[in-house]
Amino acid sequence: EAQVTQNPRYLITVTGKKLTVTCSQNMNHEYMSWYRQDPGLGLRQIYYSMNVEVTDKGDVPEGYKVSRKEKRNFPLILESPSPNQTSLYFCASSLGDTAYEQYFGPGTRLTVT
Amino acid sequence: GQQLNQSPQSMFIQEGEDVSMNCTSSSIFNTWLWYKQDPGEGPVLLIALYKAGELTSNGRLTAQFGITRKDSFLNISASIPSDVGIYFCAGPRYNNNDMRFGAGTRLTVKP
Numbered sequence: 001e002a003q004v005t006q007n008p009r010y011l012i013t014v015t016g017k018k019l020t021v022t023c024s025q026n027m028n029h030e031y032m033s034w035y036r037q038d039p040g041l042g043l044r045q046i047y048y049s050m051n052v053e054v055t056d057k058g059d060v061p062e063g064y065k066v067s068r069k070e071k072r073n074f075p076l077i078l079e080s081p082s083p084n085q086t087s088l089y090f091c092a093s094s095l096g097d098t099a100y101e102q103y104f105g106p107g108t109r110l111t112v113t
Numbered sequence: 114g115q116q117l118n119q120s121p122q123s124m125f126i127q128e129g130e131d132v133s134m135n136c137t138s139s140s141i142f143n144t145w146l147w148y149k150q151d152p153g154e155g156p157v158l159l160i161a162l163y164k165a166g167e168l169t170s171n172g173r174l175t176a177q178f179g180i181t182r183k184d185s186f187l188n189i190s191a192s193i194p195s196d197v198g199i200y201f202c203a204g205p206r207y208n209n210n211d212m213r214f215g216a217g218t219r220l221t222v223k224p
Binding site for chain 2: 004031033035040041042043044045048050056058059090092100101102103104105106107
């Protein structure tokens with residue numbers, strides 16, 4: 001089944017403890033992206049990647065890192081999480097090297113205390 | 114920056130009614146996308162619009178790419194309970210790779 005998977009789905013952590021949220025897609029998509037969703041703000045793009053080893057900042061990249069070493073994986077890294085990074089995070093991918101027509105993962109709900 | 118303004122923020126309608134929502138921007142967009150998010154899930158693409166003036170349907174859904182390229186509309190006809198969710202408009206920013214989303218329209222359908 002064609003899909004985008006994220007792990008973990010739920011995570012509660014403490015301020016400053018490094019964490020990684022994994023994202024994987026099995027559709028051979030070139031484009032991958034991370035978003036955060038907060039009430040009343042819609043989805044805001046954090047980082048995106050047009051292909052392996054090619055990443056760029058989105059709208060709200062501060063406090064986040066990404067890497068794209070393989071086509072199928074695009075992990076999101078929070079080196080020192082803070083409470084304002086409490087949010088619902090979505091990974092997405094799309095065919096080709098543009099952001100059109102993205103397929104979204106199921107989301108990761110992160111709470112930083 | 115290029116902000117997308119969606120309205121209304123929320124709608125409460127009776128099953129069978131038609132629904133209309135829109136998205137506007139102060140900047141020109143070359144592509145408009147409409148997504149739906151069911152409770153507890155990720156957004157799913159409903160309709161993609163690539164040309165000014167384009168009118169596209171997907172079942173009971175119809176979306177239009179405004180002639181000015183600064184707005185788009187989504188209509189749902191004869192709503193049913195499974196239409197419940199949040200509807201987002203979206204479009205690529207200056208290049209084709211970073212996306213802007215509206216804040217969403219939350220739709221509630223009463224049986």
